[in-house]
Amino acid sequence: MNEIITSIRRTPYQSLASFLILFFTLFLSLFFFNLTSFFNGILSYVETRPQVTVYFQNQTKESDIFKLRDSVVSSGKTQSVKYISKEDALKIYRDLNKNNPLLLEMVTADILPASLEIYASKPEYLAQIAEYLKKQPGVDEVIFQKDIVNKLISLTTGLRRVSLFVLLFLLLIAFIVLMTTTAFKIALKKEEIELLHLLGASNMYIRKPFLYEGMLFGLASGTLAFAIFYLIFLYFFPFLSSYFTGIPSLSFYWLGNFGLYVWPPSAYFLLLSYVITVLFGSLIGFVGNYLSTSKYIK
Amino acid sequence: MIKFDNVSKKFPLGNIALKDVSFEIADNEFVFLVGPSGAGKTTILKLIMRQYAPSEGTIIVDDFDLSSQNFQPVGELRKRIGIVFQDFKVLLDKNVMENVALSLRVLGFHEQQITKAVREALELVGLKGKERMFPAQLSAGELQRVAIARAVVGNRQIIIADEPTGNLDPKTAWEIMKIFKKLEGEKTILFATHNTDIVNSLRKRVLILKEGSLTKDLKKGGYEL
Secondary structure, eight states: OHHHHHHHHHSHHHHHHHHHHHHHHHHHHHHHHHHHHHHHHHHHHHHTSOSEEEEEOTTOOHHHHHHHHHHHHHTTOEEEEEEEOHHHHHHHHHHHTTTOHHHHHTOOGGGSOOEEEEEESSTTHHHHHHHHHHTSTTEEEEEEHHHHHHHHHHHHHHHHHHHHHHHHHHHHHHHHHHHHHHHHHHHHTHHHHHHHHHHTOOHHHHHHHHHHHHHHHHHHHHHHHHHHHHHHHHHHHHHHHHHTTTOOOEESGGGGGGTOEEETBOHHHHHHHHHHHHHHHHHHHHHHHHHHHHHHOO | OEEEEEEEEEOTTSOEEEEEEEEEEOTTOEEEEEOSTTSSHHHHHHHHTTSSOOSEEEEEETTEETTSTTOOOHHHHHTTEEEEOTTOOOOTTSOHHHHHHHHHHHHTOOHHHHHHHHHHHHHHTTOTTOTTOOGGGSOHHHHHHHHHHHHHTTTOOEEEEESTTTTSOHHHHHHHHHHHHHHBTTBEEEEEEOOHHHHHHHTOEEEEEETTEEEEEETTOOOOO
């Protein structure tokens, strides 16, 4: 530890450069990790929703809705069909907005539409079912979930690609900066390294402080990046909460069973973010300095 | 034990630094290595430290055979050897204690052992009480004492000294020699020097080199330039 502190004191600007590049890399990694997690959460939520939802006009009779339901079921193209009455819709609405009494005050069952939630037996039937339903009397709107899922999939795939590209670019810059600053530090310690070799020190013994320094920088910059990112997030949380009203707790598929909710972020998700960030930072610091010391300490 | 058997060293550009040099130094023996500049003294020391590989011949240091071009346990070999340089090679950003401790850290000593061993070594070289001083605060003679303490600490059994009095005035040089005298009989010492006064006064074994060849091996020799 003393050696690392001495090294930082002797090369403050180089150390700052290493720290800052790691900080920016980890901050952006954290940003993309959270964004991708959020969209994945949305995607897994949407995938659990009905594939086709038909909303009926207010005046449509329940008996007509049941007739339509039976005709859809008898087509053999559905896996299940669920009827949501106006009262059920009101109950769902109240559950979603239980924290917002203003939104509950004015709403009654009369103004909410009855609907059918339909799961197709095969994905290729979805378009046919949707087309059939659109032509039926009393139907107000048909929401064809596949479009949303496809859009979300393409959005998350695009986001992943952009994240990956940005991260690879940042990683490259981080490695170059780390290798250059470490090479400079090695040059400054040239006499000591020569002496250590003559005293019988192995290359790994000499490289160790540089590797520990890289890992320490990763740990410290990861911690700072996490702290700043979540301070910014907390600042905007009220705004985001009101913007995403109606979106329930989001998790990555089954990870919700472990309390890993990406929205609103659970303590486990925050802990996971922190651990991933500092591990990633330490890994970058270690690898960057490992490459540099492999090249310059022989 | 250090043994050279018909050792030659040629450098890639063709210059020959050593030609068929043979000698044997027993454990705990004190030997001067003398000769004019370019005679091959430093080459012999570097061959012992395995900074160079021999071009021909056999070199044995303790139980290490350094003849192979692909000799691997360089670190283990060097852990048995303490080295003292003409220019001290004391690290300026470390204090006396830290400079000497460096040698022990390489040997894998624990912190408590290091403190004790460094204090003993500093007492041996007459630097007791100067543990916290930095090289900038020390004289040339004191810097060389730090280097000697670094070389002897941790029970390194072979001491290689490459003209350790070369940068010192005669009085200080004699003080340094007194420290080496204290080590006599406890460690194998190979002392390369130009200093005829020291060699002639101490009457130890002398290996005389000239143009890369060992010209004389005097059991209680003197030396004239």
